[in-house]
Amino acid sequence: xxxxxxxxxxxxxxxxxxxxxxxxxxxxxxxxxxxxxxxxxxxxxxxxxxxxxxxxxxxxxxxxxxxxxxxxxxxxxxxxxxxxxxxxxxxxxxxxxxxxxxxxxxxxxxxxxxxxxxxxxxxxxxxxxxxxxxxxxxxxxxxxxxxxxxxxxxxxxxxxxxxxxxxxxxxxxxxxxxxxxxxxxxxxxxxxxxxxxxxxxxxxxxxxxxxxxxxxxxxxxxxxxxxxxxxxxxxxxxxxxxxxxxxxxxxxxxxxxxxxxxxxxxxxxxxxxxxxxxxxxxxxxxxxxxxxxxxxxxxxxxxxxxxxxxxxxxxxxxxxxxxxxxxxxxxxxxxxxxxxxxxxxxxxxxxxxxxxxxxxxxxxxxxxxxxxxxxxxxxxxxxxxxxxxxxxxxxxxxxxxxxxxxxxxxxxxxxxxxxxxxxxxxxxxxxxxxxxxxxxxxxxxxxxxxxxxxxxxxxxxxxxxxxxxxxxxxxxxxxxxxxxxxxxxxxxxxxxxxxxxxxxxxxxxxxxxxxxxxxxxxxxxxxxxxxxxxxxxxxxxxxxxxxxxxxxxxxxxxxxxxxxxxxxxxxxxxxxxxxxxxxxxxxxxxxxxxxxxxxxxxxxxxxxxxxxxxxxxxxxxxxxxxxxxxxxxxxxxxx
Amino acid sequence: xxxxxxxxxxxxxxxxxxxxxxxxxxxxxxxxxxxxxxxxxxxxxxxxxxxxxxxxxxxxxxxxxxxxxxxxxxxxxxxxxxxxxxxxxxxxxxxxxxxxxxxxxxxxxxxxxxxxxxxxxxxxxx
Numbered sequence: 061x062x063x064x065x066x067x068x069x070x071x072x073x074x075x076x077x078x079x080x081x082x083x084x085x086x087x088x089x090x091x092x093x094x095x096x097x098x099x100x101x102x103x104x105x106x107x108x109x110x111x112x113x114x115x116x117x118x119x120x121x122x123x124x125x126x127x128x129x130x131x132x133x134x135x136x137x138x139x140x141x142x143x144x145x146x147x148x149x150x151x152x153x154x155x156x157x158x159x160x161x162x163x164x165x166x167x168x169x170x171x172x173x174x175x176x177x178x179x180x181x182x183x184x185x186x187x188x189x190x191x192x193x194x195x196x197x198x199x200x201x202x203x204x205x206x207x208x209x210x211x212x213x214x215x216x217x218x219x220x221x222x223x224x225x226x227x228x229x230x231x232x233x234x235x236x237x238x239x240x241x242x243x244x245x246x247x248x249x250x251x252x253x254x255x256x257x258x259x260x261x262x263x264x265x266x267x268x269x270x271x272x273x274x275x276x277x278x279x280x281x282x283x284x285x286x287x288x289x290x291x292x293x294x295x296x297x298x299x300x301x302x303x304x305x306x307x308x309x310x311x312x313x314x315x316x317x318x319x320x321x322x323x324x325x326x327x328x329x330x331x332x333x334x335x336x337x338x339x340x341x342x343x344x345x346x347x348x349x350x351x352x353x354x355x356x357x358x359x360x361x362x363x364x365x366x367x368x369x370x371x372x373x374x375x376x377x378x379x380x381x382x383x384x385x386x387x388x389x390x391x392x393x394x395x396x397x398x399x400x401x402x403x404x405x406x407x408x409x410x411x412x413x414x415x416x417x418x419x420x421x422x423x424x425x426x427x428x429x430x431x432x433x434x435x436x437x438x439x440x441x442x443x444x445x446x447x448x449x450x451x452x453x454x455x456x457x458x459x460x461x462x463x464x465x466x467x468x469x470x471x472x473x474x475x476x477x478x479x480x481x482x483x484x485x486x487x488x489x490x491x492x493x494x495x496x497x498x499x500x501x502x503x504x505x506x507x508x509x510x511x512x513x514x515x516x517x518x519x520x521x522x523x524x525x526x527x528x529x530x531x532x533x534x535x536x537x538x539x540x541x542x543x544x545x546x547x548x549x550x551x552x553x554x555x556x557x558x559x560x561x562x563x564x565x566x567x568x569x570x571x572x573x574x575x576x577x578x579x580x581x582x583x584x585x586x587x588x589x590x591x592x593x594x595x596x597x598x599x600x601x602x603x604x605x606x607x608x609x610x611x612x613x614x615x616x617x618x619x620x621x622x623x624x625x626x627x628x629x630x631x632x633x634x635x636x637x638x639x640x641x642x643x644x645x646x647x648x649x650x651x652x653x654x655x656x657x658x659x660x661x662x663x664x665x666x667x668x669x670x671x672x673x674x675x676x677x678x679x680x681x682x683x684x685x686x687x688x689x690x691x692x693x694x695x696x697x698x699x
Numbered sequence: 700x701x702x703x704x705x706x707x708x709x710x711x712x713x714x715x716x717x718x719x720x721x722x723x724x725x726x727x728x729x730x731x732x733x734x735x736x737x738x739x740x741x742x743x744x745x746x747x748x749x750x751x752x753x754x755x756x757x758x759x760x761x762x763x764x765x766x767x768x769x770x771x772x773x774x775x776x777x778x779x780x781x782x783x784x785x786x787x788x789x790x791x792x793x794x795x796x797x798x799x800x801x802x803x804x805x806x807x808x809x810x811x812x813x814x815x816x817x818x819x820x821x822x823x824x825x
Contacts, residue, residue: 346753349780350709353805357715360808361722387805 094190097176100148102127102136105185114192135159147173147186156193168197220294220315226308228253228264240294240317241286248287254313259283259291271298271311281318293318324487327548330513334537341518342397345390352390356383392531395447396518396538404543406440406566407448409496413474416452420460427467428460434474439496442566447539454532455500455559462504462557471501482562491544492564503556512549582694583607583618583654585643586632595630595690604694611637616646626654628697629676630690633660647676655697657681657690701819702726706736706750706762707778712804716749719808725815733757742770747815752779752789760789763796774818776811780804 088095094111096104107122115122115130127144128136139157147153153173158166169190176185214221220237224230233249241257243249255264260283270277278297286292295316303309359380366373417432424430441448459470475497479490482497507515507522514520516537521530540547544564551557582604584595595606607626609615615638619626631643647654655678678697681689703725707713710731717727728745730736734756736748748766752759763775777793780803790801800814 346780349804350712353778353780354709354711354715356805357712357719357808361715361719364722383805 091189092191094188094192096188096190097185098127098144098188099185102141102144104130111190131159143171143173144186147175148183150175150183168193220313220317222249222254222313222315224254224311224313226268226311228255228268230254231310237315240292240315241284242290243287257284257286259285267296267298268311271300272308275300275302281322284315293322326513327487330516334516334534337517338397338538341393342399345393345397346399348390349387352383352387356380359383389531392535393518396531396534398538398542404442404444407443407445408438408440409448409498409563410434410438410474412443412445412448413452413472413498416449416456417472419453420456425460425464425467428463428470430456430470430472432472432474434472435476437476439476439494439565441496441543441545441563443543443563444539451536451539451561452498452500454536455561458532459500459502459504459557459559462506463502464504466504468503468556471499473497473499473501476565479564486546486562488546490564492566494565496563496565498561498563499558500561501556501558506551506553506556508553509551512551515549516547580604580628580698581607581626582628582630583609583615583626584630584632585609585615585638587637588632609638612642612646615643619646628694629654629656630694631656631658633658644676657693657697659690700724700726701746701815702728702741702744703815704728704730704736704740704745704748704750704766706730706733706748706754706759708732708751708754716808716811719812720815723812723815733759733762736762737765740766740769742773745770745773747774747776747818749776749778749811752777752793760792760796763793763798767797774799776800776802776814776818778802778804778806778811 089109091108091110094114095108096111097106099105103124103126104122105124107119109119112119112122122130127140131140139159143153143155152175153171155171157169157171159169170193171191172189174187174189175183176187177183215235217234218236220240221232221234222230222237223232230249230252233246238244238246238249241249258264263282267277267279267282270279276297276299278295280295282294282296284292284294295318297314299312299314300308301310301312359376362376363373363380366376413432413434417430421430456470456472463470477495477497479493479495482495483490511522515522516533518534519530520534537547540561540563546560546562548560548562549557550560584606586608587610607618609618629643631638631640633640643656654676656676658677658680660680660682679693681693703720705713705716705720705727706729707716708731713729713731717729720727726744728739728741730739732754733750736750737757748762750759750762759777759779763777766773767775775793775798777790777798777800779790779793779801790803794801799818802811802814
């Protein structure tokens with residue numbers, strides 16, 4: 061090529077043109093490159109048709125014009141001039157140029173400057189060949205963008221992805237794969253054989269053989285060991301990319317972490333199992349209660365027949381005692397199988413929790429401490445407060461027992477979460493907009509993860525035989541399930557256990573949540589602190605405020621201090637500190653008239669008479685009383 | 700003398716209850732299921748009915764509804780040992796349907812009898 065254009069001079073050049081004018085004009089004009097010849101004054105002396113077309117102009121217009129006219133001063137000075145000058149010194153210049161022209165905008169060109177010399181060797185002209193590579197550039201850019209997109213997709217893919225060579229050596233891993241393997245950067249995985257992460261020996265080779273036969277294959281669940289030594293259940297699929305001569309060039313693997321899936325599957329299995337056991341045990345407990353009722357009835361009859369205090373009567377009493385013990389077991393089983401009636405009311409979870417913590421703290425071993433964090437955002441749940449108390453008490457007692465030897469900390473937390481979050485956590489339909497999550501975390505003995513699945517089964521216990529019935533946790537499970545809540549556990553041997561209780565938050569209706577200033581005050585007199593707690597919880601959201609009094613001095617103080625008189629007094633006849641005559645005399649001395657509800661055991665006729673005659677008692681209830689009965693009595697008394 | 704209709708499918712328990720009630724000089728008519736109870740019900744000589752809730756052949760709730768229709772002044776005591784089928788809300792249901800008292804098995808016969816006495820006392824002549 062160079063030879064052909066190596067013209068000897070103006071004369072020869074013209075001569076050459078005359079020789080092959082037609083052919084060369086054709087070639088030059090139909091070249092896809094813009095071809096021009098410029099002189100030392102930077103003037104276009106000749107241009108081809110492509111050049112004219114690219115500039116949307118005509119031959120006559122361009123020829124004779126300077127480069128400054130065509131490209132603009134800026135482009136000429138900055139981009140073109142230095143290369144032209146260099147070319148005039150004898151060098152062929154080829155470069156990729158990006159011109160911003162006023163006429164054409166940003167355009168990319170492949171530019172070649174070739175010096176044209178006359179015989180003496182003097183360079184008089186330059187042959188400029190400019191090829192518009194805009195299209196090429198654009199497609200290059202598009203390919204680059206596509207590649208980038210693909211890489212982004214691959215790295216951000218929620219599924220683990222890795223590419224191996226046919227021997228299993230890892231070539232590529234994405235972010236999700238690194239996450240699954242708990243690995244910070246890819247260097248600890250790339251160039252390692254995938255085989256090393258398989259738990260089961262020989263499995264990988266077997267899968268590779270299957271892949272070669274099938275090209276694509278899902279292997280189902282495979283256990284991988286991640287970089288921290290943890291076993292990760294994964295779903296793995298392989299895709300084989302065929303290479304030359306039938307040998308695979310590389311293999312792509314999709315790896316899904318199925319830890320959660322496996323956990324949910326197990327959870328479902330366990331709850332189904334518990335349901336079956338519950339139905340079975342509940343049925344047995346029901347039949348047992350019939351038998352126990354018969355034994356109890358005949359025992360009563362015998363006691364009736366036998367002289368009181370006789371040796372035989374004592375033996376019958378023992379039978380009766382055994383029946384009562386047996387009944388405590390059957391009733392626990394019935395609670396577990398959710399066949400016991402719970403009197404559900406609006407209960408403030410934080411209050412029951414605080415009560416329970418207080419209760420537990422009073423008898424805490426010296427080497428154990430309780431740390432509690434209770435969310436300020438308080439909520440109510442629909443629950444039987446006694447049962448809820450039982451749940452908390454049982455979990456805390458268990459935790460303390462597991463830490464008895466070595467001591468430790470029991471951390472109790474209460475927080476409120478959005479239902480949607482909980483739905484994901486539990487993977488089941490939610491029944492409320494919000495949930496309370498209670499966690500009880502101990503640093504005790506913990507248990508083997510394999511036992512966790514059985515922990516809620518009745519009569520299953522990790523303690524020695526004879527210590528506890530093994531019903532506690534199954535009862536809790538029954539109570540929580542009845543509340544449409546969920547109880548979960550995680551545990552590690554020697555590290556401790558965590559129990560999670562999710563309870564659906566119930567909406568409190570405004571009439572229950574009235575102005576606290578206007579709450580009606582009720583004085584509750586009892587010697588049994590436990591009962592007062594339960595009753596106070598039961599009444600907390602009903603517009604009544606309960607003031608608990610256990611002795612005379614307090615009663616007088618409370619009656620004297622309260623600016624607005626209490627509306628009602630509930631007197632439980634078990635309060636030894638305040639005898640009925642005390643109550644009557646206090647009333648007389650303070651000259652107050654407040655209706656009173658009397659709660660007595662049976663066979664306390666003497667006591668009843670004393671107080672009934674005083675005329676202050678509006679209603680009388682006989683134990684055992686249900687919360688509902690108390691609430692009804694309160695409503696009637698206050699009318 | 701007050702008459703009591705005793706409906707209970709467990710034979711041992713029924714016999715025990717019958718024996719205890721007879722000792723207190725009550726007249727007892729037995730039925731081993733709800734169907735018998737309804738067909739053998741004698742309104743004139745029955746003041747109280749003690750009925751189990753879960754029984755084969757018409758359960759206790761049906762008995763309560765049916766007999767209350769036949770004799771509105773009838774006193775009803777429901778006894779149950781926890782529902783076999785689902786959550787045991789039977790006792791509450793019984794109460795809602797008009798049972799005057801409910802007892803969970805096993806219960807003390809002494810308590811049962813004092814309840815019977817109380818119910819008979821409060822009976823208002825129509």
